[in-house]
Amino acid sequence: MKTAVIAGLVVGVLVAGIIFSPLMSGTFPSKVQAQASTGKTKKALLIASEKVVQVAPDNALHPGGIKYNAMVFNGSIPGPIVAIDQGDTLQLTLKNEGKLVHSLDFHAGFGANEANSGTVNPGQSKTWTLHGTYGGAFFYHCSADALNGIWEHISSGMYGGIIVHPRNEAPAKEFYVVFGENYNTADQGIFKGTNGKTGSFDITKFLNNQPDLILTNGMAHKYVPAIGNVVKIVLNKNAEVFKVKPGELTRWFIVNAGPNQFLSFHIIGSIITVRDGFVVNRFGTQDINDETWTIPPGSASVIESTFAQPGLYVGLTHALTAALKGGAFAILAANNSTANDQPLHTCVPPPGSPTPAQLPNGKCLPAAGTA
Ligand SMILES: [Cu+2]
Numbered sequence: 001m002k003t004a005v006i007a008g009l010v011v012g013v014l015v016a017g018i019i020f021s022p023l024m025s026g027t028f029p030s031k032v033q034a035q036a037s038t039g040k041t042k043k044a045l046l047i048a049s050e051k052v053v054q055v056a057p058d059n060a061l062h063p064g065g066i067k068y069n070a071m072v073f074n075g076s077i078p079g080p081i082v083a084i085d086q087g088d089t090l091q092l093t094l095k096n097e098g099k100l101v102h103s104l105d106f107h108a109g110f111g112a113n114e115a116n117s118g119t120v121n122p123g124q125s126k127t128w129t130l131h132g133t134y135g136g137a138f139f140y141h142c143s144a145d146a147l148n149g150i151w152e153h154i155s156s157g158m159y160g161g162i163i164v165h166p167r168n169e170a171p172a173k174e175f176y177v178v179f180g181e182n183y184n185t186a187d188q189g190i191f192k193g194t195n196g197k198t199g200s201f202d203i204t205k206f207l208n209n210q211p212d213l214i215l216t217n218g219m220a221h222k223y224v225p226a227i228g229n230v231v232k233i234v235l236n237k238n239a240e241v242f243k244v245k246p247g248e249l250t251r252w253f254i255v256n257a258g259p260n261q262f263l264s265f266h267i268i269g270s271i272i273t274v275r276d277g278f279v280v281n282r283f284g285t286q287d288i289n290d291e292t293w294t295i296p297p298g299s300a301s302v303i304e305s306t307f308a309q310p311g312l313y314v315g316l317t318h319a320l321t322a323a324l325k326g327g328a329f330a331i332l333a334a335n336n337s338t339a340n341d342q343p344l345h346t347c348v349p350p351p352g353s354p355t356p357a358q359l360p361n362g363k364c365l366p367a368a369g370t371a
Contacts, residue, residue, distance in 0.1 A: 039087030039132065042356045046073045046080070047095045048102035048120070048142065052198055053077055053157065055182050056213055056220040056326065057236040063193040066213065066220075068184055069200040071098070071142065071156040076345070077218030078178040078257065079140070079160030082356045083349040086167050088132045090356065092117070095125040101145040102153065106130055107298070108138035108162045119145055135166025136275075137253040137300035151259060152201045155183050157218065159257040161300050165351040172251040172304065173339060174348040175242060179295075179317065179327055180257035181211035182220075190324075209260055213326045214317065220326020223343065224314075240343040241330040246310050251275075251302060253348060254315075258297025261322065266292040267305055267331070268314040275302035292318050307333035340366070 049072055056066035073079030084090050094104050094117045101119055109115035109130035120126050142158030144150045161178060183206045186199030205212065213220040221235040223242065244250050256263040265272075274287035287293060295301045307313055316328035340347070344362035349355060358364055 039085055039089065041089040041091060042084055042354075043091045043093070044080075044082045044356050045093045045095065046104065047075070047097050048073060048158070049075070049096075049098040050100065051075065053218060055184070055215055055218065057222075057238065059221065059235050059237075060233055061190050061235070061324075062187075062220070063191070064196055066184060066187055066194055067198040068182060069156070069198060071100070071102070071153050071158045073142075073158055073160060077157035077159075077215065078180065078255070079158070080345070080357050081161050081163060081176040081253070081348055082140070083163040083165065083353065084132045084356050085165045085351050086132050086135045088164075088356075090130050090132060090162075091127060092130065093125055093127040094120050096120045096122050098122055102158065103143045103145070104140060105143045106138070106140045106162055108132065108134070108136075108140075108164055116143065132164040135164045135169070137255065137302050138162045138164070139255055139257065139298050139300050141257065141298070151206060152203070154257060154259040155181060155206060156201055159255070161253055161255040163253055163348060169351060170249065172249040173244060173342075174251045174253065174350070175342060176217075176253050176255075176346050176348050177315070177329060178215075178217055178255040178257055179263050180215045180218075181260060182213040182215055183210075184212045187212040206260070211261070211322075211325065214261075214322045215326060216329050217346065221328070222326075223329035225330065239330070241332050242315075242343060242346070243337040243341045244307050244331060244333050245335060245337045246307055246333045249304060249306055251304050252315065253300060254295060254303055255300040256295040256297050260297055262297065262319075263295040263322075263327075264292055264318040265295055265301070265303065266316060266318040267303075268316065269311070270305045270307055270313055273304045275304060307331065310334055340364075 052067050053070040055068045056062040058065035096102050103119050104117040106115050114130040117126050140160050142153040144153040183202040184199035185202040186194035186197040216222050224235045225239040226234045271289050274293050310333050313331040316323045347364035349364050
């Protein structure tokens with residue numbers, strides 16, 4: 001039943017809505033300081049560099065697979081999830097091991113000095129602090145050289161998500177999924193591929209709002225083995241899928257890196273409840289038992305869902321051009337699913353975790369008395 005479902009993969013539109021934090025600095029600092037001392041101080045290290053990343057598997061849509069000259073945090077697209085508890089203080093260090101100027105803007109920080117690292121030159125590093133005042137999921141990204149080139153650095157993979165676990169969060173199995181666009185000079189289009197070439201950022205495609213691929217956690221079709229029942233198309237023979245237990249509460253931190261297109265998030269076979277949407281009201285529920293939710297570029301949403309029956313489900317952008325370009329992931333509901341069987345690098349450090357990051361092996365420490 002769910003096989004037919006997958007046929008509807010498709011498009012999206014995610015645009016560049018970079019929330020430039022100085023614009024937001026007027027009303028928040030007093031609250032930040034008032035609540036900052038209640039939690040723990042945690043440290044996270046992000047290392048900026050450039051590297052070639054495979055952004056599409058070898059399949060009929062992209063013969064030979066697609067490689068890209070990416071810009072990355074900690075060696076991957078996206079950068080690692082960073083998770084703290086509300087009230088915690090986060091000490092961030094950005095180390096630039098690349099050849100280009102890089103920087104960071106954390107949307108969970110309020111105040112120019114809380115949100116932004118400022119320019120970090122090759123070979124240098126910078127440490128600064130933000131306070132987890134408001135619960136929710138937030139975007140982070142490179143701002144290049146004081147916004148000069150930000151479009152290329154985000155399009156090239158320098159982004160991720162930060163979670164501030166709210167104090168009243170219910171226990172759930174949690175996942176980290178980041179959608180992002182890829183504009184590739186070498187990609188000749190669907191069914192054509194790159195003839196073995198590795199592409200770079202294509203500013204013409206970017207300006208025309210024509211991404212070649214929509215990545216989920218750094219690769220198109222990363223978590224979609226195949227579509228089609230009568231006529232089957234193998235999309236990724238190495239695909240991992242997300243696993244859940246029927247009936248258990250799951251929580252999805254869905255990040256839309258954009259930089260240009262809106263995300264029309266839907267789970268085929270389930271309904272969703274959205275736990276945030278506005279910075280100052282992230283404890284609340286913005287949307288209950290809905291079918292599809294818009295996530296703007298440069299933003300993240302906390303989506304909760306349960307999967308009523310065993311079987312196959314699909315999380316995707318219901319803008320079908322974007323889904324066809326890779327913006328979808330398969331979810332298998334099965335009774336033998338466990339608490340720690342998330343695909344690598346998709347678990348979320350739980351509330352009370354001593355570290356805000358995943359372990360080097362892509363797994364997370366178990367919840368410390370999470371309730
Ligand atoms: Cu950068």
